[in-house]
Amino acid sequence: MSSPEAAPAPPLERALPYVVSGVSAAFSFFSALTRFASFAFSLVSRSISFFSPLPIILYLFAPVIVLFDIMTDVFVRWPRHIALYLLDAFYPLYVFCGVVCIVGAILGLTGRLVARFLVDMMVGLQEPKVVIEVKTEKRRKSTKRRRKEKD
Template identity: 45%
Template sequence: MASTTLNSLPEVSSTPAGPPISTIIPVVSAFASLLASTSGSIFWHLWTLTSSLYRFSPHHPIIYVSLPVLRYLFAPFVVLFEIVLGAFIWTPWNLAVGALENLYPIYILCGIACIVGSFVGLFGRLASAVLIGMVLENSESKPKPVVQEDEKAASPAHQG
């Protein structure tokens, strides 16, 4: 009663998919390119407009009429720009400055500890070198007992 069982598992072929960021990079690149070209165009038009307004004297009626209109037109963009700056620049900056101000005493404590530790280690190393030198100098200056050849030959340890 020998029975054979075949385990046949279906082979799973997986196609190697690239990392997810490889699908995002072209979108981000296209968006950055569009943003750069749009902002460049807006900047150029604003520069042209303001340079043409500066040709007039400050008391010219066109400036008195056009500046309030321009302020009202650009007010939403200015407010949006302030919100974006507040969210992405000033708030993280203030958080980082606050954290660094709170961590500054710990930074000073660790810095002083490292400096003092290096001085203690350096002076300990110098002191140990001086002490070792003194001990070796004292041991070398003591006269060693002279063992004569006759005693070496007569000692039972050297007899074989």
């Protein structure tokens, strides 16, 4: 008898080590690239902040900035927080009053319709009798005509 021959490995199994090493190399490359970019950015930002006049300008305008911050606290932020607190506190009362108004309107309309229906059922549907009276008044003659008649 002949010995069984080993079956060749499938193509995916042969390519898998190359794919894994390629992904690993790409990951290493991008990791090194990001480290280099962050290092370069830190060097540039340090040199810009060293030569930048911004800290001096901020130091000079610090009283104005603090005053503006205090003014916005007093005239904008605190009233807003107070208004929001009051709105949150009175929200249940607002909802209750709204529901009461809606339910009252529905009950009132329903009561009116039921009462009208019951009255119509007891009295019966009759057309209202409309009597139109026309009053005739005697007109007075104007004073000019009276004068002419007297003459």
